[in-house]
């Protein structure tokens with residue numbers, strides 16, 4: 145794989161400087177256009193939604209008309225400035241310990257990256273007062289990986305993630321949509337795949353079969369969806385496949401040979417634990433009110449699951465990892481006023497072989 149990074153033209157050295165001041169060095173520029181790539185990507189996206197792969201993430205359907213058309217978000221948008229922020233840390237979790245996906249060990253990246261991008265947007269707006277600059281990360285209707293690969297900061301791996309030559313796939317993405325024309329950076333690896341030709345490791349490791357084939361994900365089966373996005377009950381037939389994943393899943397990145405050269409992040413907000421890699425199930429199952437939950441997980445990505453979601457996940461992990469020591473607590477949760485938590489606790493007790501009648 146090439147180690148070449150996207151090269152910003154000399155004209156745009158101001159960009160390198162203003163993003164660099166915020167510690168954002170993996171930077172590329174994509175043109176906001178109606179070219180054939182955008183049309184193809186939009187068609188693929190519509191087909192993906194129509195196939196039902198988005199599960200209950202209905203907002204993805206609502207976003208369809210905007211995803212590849214940034215001018216629907218910022219009228220007259222001409223360029224999309226994309227950044228990637230490395231969050232990689234080494235895992236030290238033992239087998240059977242509950243696991244949290246790496247991006248969620250520390251502080252919520254939406255705040256971390258969002259604030260920095262807003263500062264950059266303000267600074268650019270001062271320099272170019274005739275133009276508009278809108279910062280975004282994740283929660284916008286734009287296809288961030290698409291604009292990421294168009295801007296040259298990485299390419300799409302068969303696990304569907306954006307992979308950079310320098311950091312692998314351990315990146316969160318964000319950017320700024322603007323009316324100003326900046327010269328686009330040429331994708332260093334081509335916009336379409338550069339995985340080793342015969343590698344299928346990510347597809348083979350996926351415990352739920354969510355990776356249907358190269359570049360194709362059925363999100364409704366992905367552990368990340370089941371433990372973070374899905375509200376309500378986790379389909380019982382998929383619960384055993386969650387293994388010890390309490391929140392998110394990193395398996396298709398951990399096996400990826402292109403992540404072999406990943407470097408530990410220097411970002412203090414990622415390094416300082418909020419939820420940490422392996423929060424004890426006993427602590428989680430002991431949370432009895434939403435207030436307690438909010439106090440424990442404020443500022444952490446785990447807050448997104450809410451008490452219902454996280455306790456639901458904790459029950460499943462307890463069942464999958466044979467946690468008989470939690471039986472008493474699970475009995476209490478099986479009488480929880482939240483019906484979803486109560487049902488999952490009963491399921492776990494049954495899996496562990498306790499009489500729940």
Ligand code: B12
Nearest residue numbers: 185188245282288300305306316317359363366368392393
């Ligand atoms: C919905 C969503 C999810 C869903 C669906 C994931 C998915 N792969 O689409 C779920 C909940 C499962 C999920 C999980 C995760 N997510 Co997520 N998620 C998003 C979100 C909000 C939208 C993505 C989306 O629209 N997906 C729908 C699909 C159809 O979109 P797409 O892949 O862009 O579509 C293209 C491909 O299908 C492609 N295609 C089809 N055939 C072919 C063939 C070839 C050769 C190629 C190249 C492409 C290709 O064409 C489509 C159009 O371009 C984005 C943020 C954003 N606003 O973009 C974050 C985002 C993608 N997630 C992110 C992360 C970190 C994760 C997790 C790693 C979290 C975790 N550890 O648990 C996992 C990874 C799971 C995985 N293997 O993808 C990061 C990805 C960073 C990166 N390096 O790529 C993003 C960008 C958030 C961010 N701001 O950083 N996520």
Ligand code: SF4
Nearest residue numbers: 350366367393395396
């Ligand atoms: S994150 Fe986990 S469940 Fe989702 S596609 Fe990757 S390996 Fe499969």
Ligand code: SF4
Nearest residue numbers: 301302339343346400
């Ligand atoms: S595991 Fe192999 S096929 Fe999957 S993304 Fe990494 S290099 Fe590509």
